Amino acid sequence: MSPTSKPGAGRTFFVADLHLTDERPAATGRFFRFLEEEVAGADALYILGDLFEAWVGDDHDEAVAHETARRLRALADSGTPVRFMHGNRDFMLAARYAARAGMTLVADPARIDLYGVPTLLMHGDTLCTDDTAYQAFRRRVRHPLTLALLRHLPFSLRRRLARRARAGSQAAKADKPAAIMDVNEAEVVRVLREQQAARLIHGHTHRPARHAHAVDGRDCERWVVPDWYARWGYVVCDAAGCALRLEDL
Structure with a gap:
């Protein structure tokens, strides 16, 4: 790396399942340092869902939501695109907050060309098809009519419903x-x-690893992004391939 190059140049970062909340300041601080020390200057940052522990609407009032928006906006304004995919905890995050944070919302799944490799990005919950009860719940709560109804409820009621759902x-x-x-x-x-x-x-499964899959005679790979509870980490890719970083929080 030349003295004038930026730390993340030529690399794309993927994180998921940070579950940020005011109640977990260590994870929040580690994320902010990660943005400054690792991601600055990168080709892109993809957040593959569950950035927050719970998100009941873009009027979310935790301090971490405001500071995270400021930090991500600064990263985007510096030239590193920030792209966000909904998870099962923050599927109600909408255009207003995304604009504040300088994030571009992307669909799940999203297929991108990643340094010449056709790469599929997902949160991961739809891959857990054996959990039929969860899949049925997901279909109900993600229905456009349900989302519209939830967004019109008072904030305090939405927050109580979210706590009940988590329990x-x-x-x-x-x-x-x-x-x-x-x-x-x-x-x-x-x-x-x-x-x-x-x-x-x-992400979603909290089981960070690299897996190999054979698909119609093709060798494919699957990278699972770590959560940010006791540990933290990410997947990073460049023209040579991908790597998983995992460390204690």
């Missing part, structure tokens, strides 16, 4: 086998085939 989700997880909450291998192969992608990058 119910935690209780449901306790009764589910771990395998059900991981991706379905056949679904992974299906989406790679359908999208004609050689690489898949996703």
